[in-house]
Amino acid sequence: MKIVTGHSDAADNGAGGSLFQFSASMIAPQCDAGQGTAGTFVAREFELDAVPSSATLRISALGLYRAYINGQRIGDDLLTPGWTCYDDRIAYQTYDIANALRPGGNRIEIWLGDGWYRSQLMWALNPVFNCWGDRTAAIAEISADGKALLKTDERWTSGFTPVTRNGIYFGEDFDARIRPQDTSGVEILAFDKQLLVPHETKAVKELTERAPVDQWVEADGRTVYDFGQNAGAYVRLRLKGEAGATVRVEHSEVLGPDRFFDNRNYRSARAELSYTLAGEGEEVYAPIFTFMGFRYARLTITGQAELVGIAMVPISSVPVAAGGFTSGVDAVNKLVENTIWSQRSNFIEIPTDCPQRDERLGWTGDAQVFAGTACWLADSGSFLKKFLRDVMHDQRPDGAVPHFSPDPTRLHPIDGRGDWAGSTGWGDAIVIIPWQLYLHYGDVSVLEECFPAMLRWLDYLWGISDGPIIRPPAVWGDHGFTFGDWLQPVGDNRKPRPTVADDCAATLYHFISTELTAKIAGILGKKSDASRLDGRAQEIRSAFKNEFFSPSGRIAHNDQTSWALAFLYGLVPAEYEEAGRAYFRRVSEETDGVIGTGFIGTPALLPALTRLGMLDLAEKMFLNRKVPGWLYQVERGATSIWERWDALAEDGTIYDPDMNSYNHYAYGAVCQWLFEDVAGIKPLEDKPGFEEIAFDPAILPTLSPVSAWHDTRFGRIEAGWSLEGSNVTCRLSLPEGVTARLKGSDDRKQLTADGKVVEPAQELKLGQGEHTITFTI
Incomplete structure (x- = not known):
């Protein structure tokens, strides 16, 4: 059978949709030899007297x-049926196939790949193969004009595809000389069809192709192509040559000194493509069952073959932007663009940490700190809701929430490493992500769905040390182990700067999740739970004060993370606030603008400084070009967000390739601050989903002019401001259905809204339309 690579229109496979009751069987190719072996297909031929007016494939x-x-x-969806905890539910897709049918003989083939289901997951020291099963299989039904036409059953045949090997980390080998032929039968597998659900979010799609921006030939004759962007993607090749000639494609994110092709940070992920030509004119190839994280591709051609064309094809579950931010500083604009690319690259079915190495897992800590930013930059509602269902399925019987989900270690525990669940800051995703979805989309259903899991998580936290103060063990995997402020920088190792201790970090998050869950209980009308949890939050607050504050008002570890989180979430006692402000300012100034926070502290740092009125410090730290700092990586040529502040040295040397990703969205969480504080568009918990916002821009002079937009369920909100001398002019555009609160304040002199004076104690509400706000600073 000749394969035509054109696309057909697919039905909307978005969240929701009615549940279809399959009568088909799950069938496995008898010729399948298992994980890591030749790819297989199942097929069936059928006759039609005439083409039906409508026909649907569910698969x-x-x-x-x-x-x-x-x-x-059929369709242009990628990596179907997607990735979930397959022992909980498996998505199915629905396609309109009328334009693919013809009168007389027809043939359907379903090619199968190992995917997340059975190819390697996790890193080389603890690899998991066949995580959910060791047999690939398909289930499908075709209906025409409302009547059943065909379904998978024992009458189907099977054979081998040109995909000779594939895996998520492995990549793909494809031999175009192989023509699918029916060689075997199929086996009906025992399968619970109740697991099948409509695809819960948008399918993974291709983005616009990117041509190389540069290329060069290495000394040994291999050609390297630079696509100018690090992305979750694959290459599409156009080739001519003799049958049996091969093209090998390697990938990398960065180059070492002297343009050295370096992908050591991929670890055990082969992440390569191998294509063998059929020798039949121009051939086009892109992988079917894998993707990579890369900016550079290196080609090795063996035999008589010619490369006619090459392009990078980025892919994502969230290909459409929902927000944008620009300022007068080009490096800041590039940082926002890099964050968008890291979100696209890692929002491929689940929110992964990275798209390149032998990991690509749904780390809950990364997802919870980034959830707010994710909702600003893309429509992430159904995507994150789907992820939360996996998190809940992976939640342990004792309430511990997994470090990542879908979690291979739940089914395949790692000897000697304890349970991979229960870290504060990571497990709190079960509370914080639903809360962000509520704020952005007004989605009460996600709060209701996740509430029981929140309660189990809070009981787990309290039980770690049997009380409000959490005292985590130091040993990885022990009950209550925490990652703390992961990758928190310490500066000069001869005289390291202070960092938050595990007990302080854990107790901070214990309070954050308890207080949020109390609010959620109130929203859901669960009065007794709300009262009980509010009492527990006050107990944690009191214990935190006694444990971590000295009589002078100094927090125990006097580090940026402790102060930022404590101030942002109201854990600094009123009697210590003045002293705390002074300590926080000093510990921030002492670094000369360098960041001292890791994964959990960084998203809180600038919001805390801003809301305390320390705009000078917030501006200095944000615009710092030294390491650690957001703009350091931009000036090193980054096109996505790095995992580590020091991922590349100034001379281009790669730091620690054993754990170093150049496409990790977590530190891009600063974009939430850009939208909510700098642009001043704040969603409100009492009017969620942007029914009402607070307009309260923080004026950082160097960033002028600032402009932001965001597409909400009501339409587009636009906001911006510019500074001339001490005069600020803001513009705000609101769609129908959205109102904005504007409050007067003592630090905004001569405040006017559409020409009307707003007094310091006054609150004004602005409705649909264009508004001009002016004041002096």
């Missing part, structure tokens, strides 16, 4: 699938 698989009817690819 899913164990592993990954791609379907063809009469040689035409």
Whole structure:
């Protein structure tokens, strides 16, 4: 069968949709030899007297699938059926296939890949193969004009595809000389069809292709292509040559000194493509069952073959931007763009930490600190809601929330490493992500769905040390172990700067989640839970004061993370606030603008400084070009967000390739501050989903002019401001259905809104339309 690579229109596979009751069977190819072996297909030929006016294919698989009817690819979705905890639920997709059918003989083929279902997950020291099963299989039904036409059953055949090996980390080998032929039968697998649900979010799609911006030939003859952007993607090749000639494609994120091609940070992920030509004119190839994280591709051609064209094809579950931010500082604008690319690259079915190495896991800590930013930059509602269902399924019987989800270690524990669940800051995703979805989309259902899991998590936290103060063990994997402020920089190792201790970090998050869950209980009308949890939050607050504050008002570790989180979440006692402000300012000034926070402290740092009125410090730390700092990586040529502040030295040397990703969105969480504090568009918990906002821009002079936009369920909100001398002019555009609160304040002199004076104690509400606000600073 000749494969045609054109696309067909697919039905909307977004969240929701009615549940279809499959009568088909889950069938596995008898010729399948297991994980890491030649790819297989299942097929069936059928007759039609005439083309029906409507025809629908409903389809899913164990592993990954791609379907063809009469040689035409069905739909343009990627990596279907997607990734979930497959022992909890598996998505199915629905496609309109009428334009692929013809009178007379027809043939459907479903190609199968190992995917997340059975190819390697996790790193080389603790690899997991066949995580959810060792057989790939497909289930499908075709209906025409409302009547059942065809379904997978024992009459289907099977055979081998040109995909000779594939895996998420492995990459893909493809031999175009192989033509699918029916060689075997199928086996009906025992399968619980109640697991099948409509795809809960938008499918992964291709973005616009990117041509190389540069290329060069290495001394040994291999050609390296620079696509100018680090992305979750694959390459599409156009080739001519003799049958049997091969092209090998390697990938990397960065180059070492002297343009040295370096992908050591991929660790055990082979992340390569190998294509063998059929020798039949121009051939086009892009992988079917994998993707990579890369900026550079290196090609090795063996035999008589010519590269006609090459392009990078980025892919994502969130390909459409929902927000944008620009300022008068080009490096800041690039930082926002880099964050968008890191979100796209890592929002591929689940929110992963990175798209390149032998990991690509749904780390809950990364997701919770980034959730707010994710909702600003893309429509992330159904995507994160789907992820939360996996998190809840992976939640342990004792209430511990997994470090990542879907979690291979739940089914395949790692000897000697304890349970990979229960870290504060990570497990709190079960509270914080639903809260962000509520703020951004007004989604009460996600609060209701996750509330029981929140309660179990809070009981787990309290039980770690049997009380409000959490005292985590130091040993990785022990009950209550915490990552703390992961990758918190310490500066000069001869005289390191202070860092938050595990007990302080854990107790801070214990309070944050308890207080939030109390609010959520109130929203859900669960009065007794709200009262009980509010009492528990006050108990944690009191214990935190006694444990971590000295009589002079100094917090125990006097570090930026402790102060930022304590101030942002109201844990600095009123009697210590003045002293605390002085300590916080000093510990921030002592670094000369350098950041001293890691994964959990960084998203809180600038919001805390801003809301305390320390705009000079917030501006200095944000615009710092030294390491650690956001703009350091921009000036080193980053096109996405790095995992580590010091991922590349100034001379281009790679730091610690054993744990170093150049496409990690966590530190991009600063974009939430840009939208909410700098642009001043604050969603409100009493009017969620942007029904009402607070307009309260923080004027950082160097950033002028600032402009931001965000697409809400009501339409687009636009805001911006510019500074001339001490005069600020703001513009605010609101769609129908959105109002904005504007409060007068003593530090904004001569405040006017649309020409009307606003007194310091006054609050004004602005409605649909264009508004001009002016004041002096």
